Amino acid sequence: MNPLTPREAARRRLLDTLRREGPMARVEIGQQLGMSPASVSELTASLVDEGILVTEETGESAGLIRGRPKVRLYFADTLGSVIGVWTGFNRIELRLVDSAGRNRASRHIEHPLRNLEAEELMDVLAEAIAAFARDTNAPNLKAVGLACQGYVDTRDGIVAWSPVLGARDLPLASGLNRRLGKPVLIENDASAMAFAIAQRHSELRSGRTACLMVGDGVGLGFLIQGELYRGARFGGSEFGHVRLRRSGPQCRCGGRGCIEAFLADYALHRDAQLIDHRPAPTVLIPGEDAMDAIVAQARAGHPALANLFREAGEVLGDAVGILIQTLEPDHIVICGPGTRAMDLLRPSFEAALESQTIPELRALATIQVVESSMDLLTEGVVMQALRELDLDLARLRAA
Amino acid sequence: MNPLTPREAARRRLLDTLRREGPMARVEIGQQLGMSPASVSELTASLVDEGILVTEETGESAGLIRGRPKVRLYFADTLGSVIGVWTGFNRIELRLVDSAGRNRASRHIEHPLRNLEAEELMDVLAEAIAAFARDTNAPNLKAVGLACQGYVDTRDGIVAWSPVLGARDLPLASGLNRRLGKPVLIENDASAMAFAIAQRHSELRSGRTACLMVGDGVGLGFLIQGELYRGARFGGSEFGHVRLRRSGPQCRCGGRGCIEAFLADYALHRDAQLIDHRPAPTVLIPGEDAMDAIVAQARAGHPALANLFREAGEVLGDAVGILIQTLEPDHIVICGPGTRAMDLLRPSFEAALESQTIPELRALATIQVVESSMDLLTEGVVMQALRELDLDLARLRAA
DNA sequence: CTTATTTGTTCATCTAGCGAATAAAACACC
DNA sequence: GGTGTTTTATTCGCTAGATGAACAAATAAG
Numbered sequence: 001m002n003p004l005t006p007r008e009a010a011r012r013r014l015l016d017t018l019r020r021e022g023p024m025a026r027v028e029i030g031q032q033l034g035m036s037p038a039s040v041s042e043l044t045a046s047l048v049d050e051g052i053l054v055t056e057e058t059g060e061s062a063g064l065i066r067g068r069p070k071v072r073l074y075f076a077d078t079l080g081s082v083i084g085v086w087t088g089f090n091r092i093e094l095r096l097v098d099s100a101g102r103n104r105a106s107r108h109i110e111h112p113l114r115n116l117e118a119e120e121l122m123d124v125l126a127e128a129i130a131a132f133a134r135d136t137n138a139p140n141l142k143a144v145g146l147a148c149q150g151y152v153d154t155r156d157g158i159v160a161w162s163p164v165l166g167a168r169d170l171p172l173a174s175g176l177n178r179r180l181g182k183p184v185l186i187e188n189d190a191s192a193m194a195f196a197i198a199q200r201h202s203e204l205r206s207g208r209t210a211c212l213m214v215g216d217g218v219g220l221g222f223l224i225q226g227e228l229y230r231g232a233r234f235g236g237s238e239f240g241h242v243r244l245r246r247s248g249p250q251c252r253c254g255g256r257g258c259i260e261a262f263l264a265d266y267a268l269h270r271d272a273q274l275i276d277h278r279p280a281p282t283v284l285i286p287g288e289d290a291m292d293a294i295v296a297q298a299r300a301g302h303p304a305l306a307n308l309f310r311e312a313g314e315v316l317g318d319a320v321g322i323l324i325q326t327l328e329p330d331h332i333v334i335c336g337p338g339t340r341a342m343d344l345l346r347p348s349f350e351a352a353l354e355s356q357t358i359p360e361l362r363a364l365a366t367i368q369v370v371e372s373s374m375d376l377l378t379e380g381v382v383m384q385a386l387r388e389l390d391l392d393l394a395r396l397r398a399a
Numbered sequence: 400m401n402p403l404t405p406r407e408a409a410r411r412r413l414l415d416t417l418r419r420e421g422p423m424a425r426v427e428i429g430q431q432l433g434m435s436p437a438s439v440s441e442l443t444a445s446l447v448d449e450g451i452l453v454t455e456e457t458g459e460s461a462g463l464i465r466g467r468p469k470v471r472l473y474f475a476d477t478l479g480s481v482i483g484v485w486t487g488f489n490r491i492e493l494r495l496v497d498s499a500g501r502n503r504a505s506r507h508i509e510h511p512l513r514n515l516e517a518e519e520l521m522d523v524l525a526e527a528i529a530a531f532a533r534d535t536n537a538p539n540l541k542a543v544g545l546a547c548q549g550y551v552d553t554r555d556g557i558v559a560w561s562p563v564l565g566a567r568d569l570p571l572a573s574g575l576n577r578r579l580g581k582p583v584l585i586e587n588d589a590s591a592m593a594f595a596i597a598q599r600h601s602e603l604r605s606g607r608t609a610c611l612m613v614g615d616g617v618g619l620g621f622l623i624q625g626e627l628y629r630g631a632r633f634g635g636s637e638f639g640h641v642r643l644r645r646s647g648p649q650c651r652c653g654g655r656g657c658i659e660a661f662l663a664d665y666a667l668h669r670d671a672q673l674i675d676h677r678p679a680p681t682v683l684i685p686g687e688d689a690m691d692a693i694v695a696q697a698r699a700g701h702p703a704l705a706n707l708f709r710e711a712g713e714v715l716g717d718a719v720g721i722l723i724q725t726l727e728p729d730h731i732v733i734c735g736p737g738t739r740a741m742d743l744l745r746p747s748f749e750a751a752l753e754s755q756t757i758p759e760l761r762a763l764a765t766i767q768v769v770e771s772s773m774d775l776l777t778e779g780v781v782m783q784a785l786r787e788l789d790l791d792l793a794r795l796r797a798a
Numbered sequence: 799c800t801t802a803t804t805t806g807t808t809c810a811t812c813t814a815g816c817g818a819a820t821a822a823a824a825c826a827c828c
Numbered sequence: 829g830g831t832g833t834t835t836t837a838t839t840c841g842c843t844a845g846a847t848g849a850a851c852a853a854a855t856a857a858g
Contacts, residue, residue, distance in 0.1 A: 006814060027836060036816050041838055066825035067835025151759060160759040168759070207631060220725070231727020232606060232763040242724050243717065243755040245645070255755060318642065325641050326619070326725050328630020356642040356654060360550060360559040360567070364631040405845065426805060435847050440807055465856035466804025 008391060010035070014043055015052070015390050018075060019101050019383070020199055023056060025070030044073060051076055052099075052393065075100035080140035082389070083129055084382030086189060086374060087148045088216060089114050089164060089285040092125065094132045095378040098139070101386055105136040106378070114284065118167040118175075126179035143183045144176065145385035147192035147377045149217055151234045154187055160234065163217060163252050185385045189213070189377050191228050191236035194221025196380030197333055197370055207330030210323045210365075212239065213372075214316070214338025216285060217252075218260045222327065240264065244318050262315040263338060265291055268308060272297075275304045288337070295341045306344065313345030317352025324357050324365055332365050335372040342369050407790060409434070413442055414451070414789050417474060418500050418782070419598055422455060424469030443472060450475055451498075451792065474499035479539035481788070482528055483781030485588060485773060486547045487615060488513050488563060488684040491524065493531045494777040497538070500785055504535040505777070513683065517566040517574075525578035542582045543575065544784035546591035546776045548616055550633045553586055559633065562616060562651050584784045588612070588776050590627050590635035593620025595779030596732055596769055606729030609722045609764075611638065612771075613715070613737025615684060617659045621726065639663065643717050661714040662737060664690055667707060671696075674703045687736070694740045705743065712744030716751025723756050723764055731764050734771040741768050 004012065013033055018024060024032075030040045047053040056072040079099035086093040090112040096105040109128055113121060125146075133141055150162025157173020159165065176184040194211035198204040205226030213219045218240030222229040231237065240260030241253045248257025249267060261267050269286035272294045298305035320332060334342070353362065403411065412432055417423060423431075429439045446452040455471040478498035485492040489511040495504040508527055512520060524545075532540055549561025556572020558564065575583040593610035597603040604625030612618045617639030621628040630636065639659030640652045647656025648666060660666050668685035671693045697704035719731060733741070752761065 010814085025836075037837070038817075038839085039815055042815085045838090065835075066833075068823040068837075070836065151757070161757050232729040234727060234760070237724050237727060239724060241755070241757075242721055244643075253757075258755075322641055322721060322725070325636050325638060326721070328633060328636060330631040356640070356657075358550070358560050358640075358652075361633070409845085424805075436806065437808085437848075438846055441846085444807090464804075465802075467806075467852095467854040469805070 004391075008394065010039070010043060011047070011394060012387060012390065014040075014047075015075075016387065018053070018073065019386070023072040023074035025072050027070065029073075048073070050393065051079065052390070077102060078139075080142035081138050082142055082382055082385045083133060083138065083144045084378035084380075084385065085125070085129060085144065085146040086192075086377040086381070087113055087125065087146065087164065088374075092128050093374055093378055094129065095375075095382060096132070096136050096138055097382050097386070099142070099386070099389075101383065104138075105132075106375075107132055107135075114164055115166045118165070118170050121165070121170075122172065122175040122179060126176055129176070129180060141182055142389055143185065143385045144180060145185045145187065145378075145381035146172070146176070147187050147189040147381040148172075149189055149219065149238075151238060152186055152188040152191075152236075153233050154185070154230075154235050155233075157184065157186055159186065161238075185381070185388060187381050187384060188219065188221070188234065188236035188238075190219025190239075191221040192377050192380030192384070193219075193335060193372060194223055194236065194333070194380070195228060195384060196376040197335060197372060198223055198226055199380075199383060201370075203366075204331050204333065208327060209331040209333060210327055210329040211333040211335060212316075212319065212323070213336040214263050214334065215265060215336035215374075217264050218319070218338075220323075222329075239319070242319070242322070244315055259315055259319050262312045263319075265337065268294060268312065271308050272305060275308070291337070291340065295344065298341070298344055309341055309344035310348045312341075313348035314352040316345055317349040317354075318356065320349075320367065321353050321356040324353075324361055328361070329365050332367045333370050334367070335370045337374075339369050339371060403790075407793065409438070409442060410446070410793060411786060411789065413439075413446070414474075415786065417452070417472065418785070422471040422473035424471050426469070428472075447472070449792065450478065451789070476501060477538075479541035480537050481541055481781055481784045482532060482537065482543045483777035483779075483784065484524070484528060484543065484545040485591075485776040485780070486512055486524065486545065486563065487773075491527050492773055492777055493527065494774070494781060495531070495535050495537055496781050496785070498541070498785070498788075500782065503537075504531075505774070506531055506534075513563055514565045517564070517569050520564070520569075521571065521574040521578060525575055528575070528579060540581055541788055542584065542784045543579060544584045544586065544777075544780035545571070545575070546586050546588040546780040547571075548588055548618065548637075550637060551585055551587040551590075551635075552632050553584070553629075553634050554632075556583065556585055558585065560637075584780070584787060586780050586783060587618065587620070587633065587635035589618025589638075590620040591776050591779030591783070592618075592734060592771060593622055593635065593732070593779070594627060594783060595775040596734060596771060597622055597625055598779075598782060600769075602765075603730050603732065607726060608730040608732065609726055609728040610732040610734060611715075611718065611722070612735040613662050613733065614664060614735035614773075616663050617718070617737075619722075621728075638718070638722075641718070641721070643714055658714055658718050661711045662718075664736065667693060667711065670707050671704060674707070690736070690739065694743065697740070697743055708740055708743035709747045711740075712747035713751040715744055716748040716753075717755065719748075719766065720752050720755040723752075723760055727760070728764050731766045732769050733766070734769040736773075738768050738770060 017032055026040045026044060030037050053073045054076045077098040077100035081096055081098050084095040090110060092109045092111055094107045098104055129144060149164055151160040153160060159170045159172050161168055173184040173186050190213040193213050198209060209223040211221040219236055220239035221236040228235055241258045243255055243257050244259055245257035249261045250256055251258035251261035265286055269290060298309050416431055425439045425443060429436050452472045453475045476497040476499035480495055480497050483494040489509060491508045491510055493506045497503055528543060548563055550559040552559060558569045558571050560567055572583045572585050589612040592612050596610060608622040610620040618635055619638035620635040627634055640657045642654055642656050643658055644656035648660045649655055650657035650660035664685055665683060697708050
């Protein structure tokens, strides 16, 4: 979090690339990062010294090209492990990775989390994480990263507000830390998603990327040059609670006409139920099956349902329009489970977008839809935990 | 525009502080910027060498304190001058400053600019600037900075779209450059305003500051750590054209329900005319007097007019809410002529803001209203031109 | 006149990065 | 098999930029 020394910044860039791209030879690293071979050599020497990087042992030749064979560097996978967690409304997603970032195990648990008391919630989470660590025999667990919905203060480890929680200002990181005895990093889930997606698409790591995640809610992760934009306190914003229609449907935040109230799964599901004249839905968060059924009906031509998606598309278009006019991003990514109905949303989405932005402005941003599973959330938060650890390791050694 | 070398960055920080704070001794500069006296000495030596800075000649003692007296450094005012320009709809505002940033002369011209042909517009502007330069005998004119409404591509000197212009993609900087033979820097007016205001309020230069300018239109300048946020292409955004009410009043961009269509002077004036059952207004841009009259009537209790301002305040609240939920700024500044009616806007403004943001989020940003004359626009753009020149000078010498 | 105090400069040192020379490890070719 | 060629990696000396510490300068207080 503190400003990085030039050395630390270079170190981070190097390790970031290596994590993303896998084993690389020193020359390749130099080319990719625009550093001289001398600098790479110097930097990697200390990283190998510290045991963070390992040199490829295989004497295997490069094959067709002549010349001295490349010696590739890769992450040591024996320095410990990290657990990544995502918490939904009634689901906990877990992932164990080793220090090289490789997936070692994953699990998900169905467990209602909504409106638990603060202490109870943390007990449940801590127990789930501890059990996962026990069962997977997590070798030398170094840290836990947790992605969740809501306004998350990453620096202080506090969740100021979340649709999952009754409580406000929950000191989640310290609470879990006390229970688990490990450092805990928390992050807004849309931010974690944005980060993970940008790791996989190089073009998203340059310029400004706004990543709109549509699913249980609507979140926004914003990246500048591949780094998460941090506002005054929180990271990703609960962009879904921007109010777009003054007298729109009810939102779970208590307001009316929020973006979420049109686009989120719970909203679509609720409205679909109402259309069918069924009683008000008891399931607050519909399952994937229920959503698929609604989408299928709409695709088949059910007029009222199709209209629901038309309206949702329009709101999505307005939302993206606001993003374009405010942040002027180079890239806009629409991701999350909500993209399953993108074909239904698209016509009204595009019309709404076009009607409120001038072409010159719209042309600046590439808009892409990225299918992204909830896996990416744990991946994103685990990546961030790992790179914090990279830094800590160096700082510990320096002290 | 290119990335700065560490040296250039330090140089810029030093010169920025000196321009803002006036003459300073080397120790003071060191304290303010967190640099060692050694570094300051080294850096200032070359700046004095280059003739950019001058050391105070007065042998006058510091007075009460004993010790070696401070020798203060200040900008040379003989290195040339810069003209700053703002173009409104029917007004051109001009300002001449010397190389030290001190105001030497200013003038404004009433001249209808709206919907002129591109060449004609540039002729008019160039002639106004040239005449001003002639009349003020501008000593060694080094550059011209111009602030205008619209989507301004500062790097390429192009105005992609502007409410003033019929034409799109007007190469304004190069056009004026050809006519005047001087480098021309163009900038969005809300950005220039944001920059100028931040120069005067130190707290706005740390963290993120969103500056909403309400006047002829509604613009947004966004600063991160005192530097203008640059989007993919344009600087400040025409935030006024974010659509907030789908079936709202007509906006001059062609759309309906844009923020501007409620808040801008032209919109309030037009709607006030309609209320009075007068014929559709012929003056597109009302003068200050006309606006004052409307505000006075509303203050006096004219119900329909008061309602106009109530609605405008609500839209302003929604707009600030969007800014808070998207950018999460540390500071929000509302400025421009539109603040004249802030007392009328405030009740509905605050209600709207509160209804759509959670208190934790709202508490992050200080919201302040800054009375700001249009002078500040030319000041802002002149400042930016001067600091570009600081760099150019060094780069020229280096080459 | 001496001393204390504050300001500004000089100098040796440190970090970070780089170009150039050099070493190392393979293949290609005679 | 020896010799050159090619590619990779390391070493070394140099430079930019910043700094702490010693030092020089200029004043007020006593």
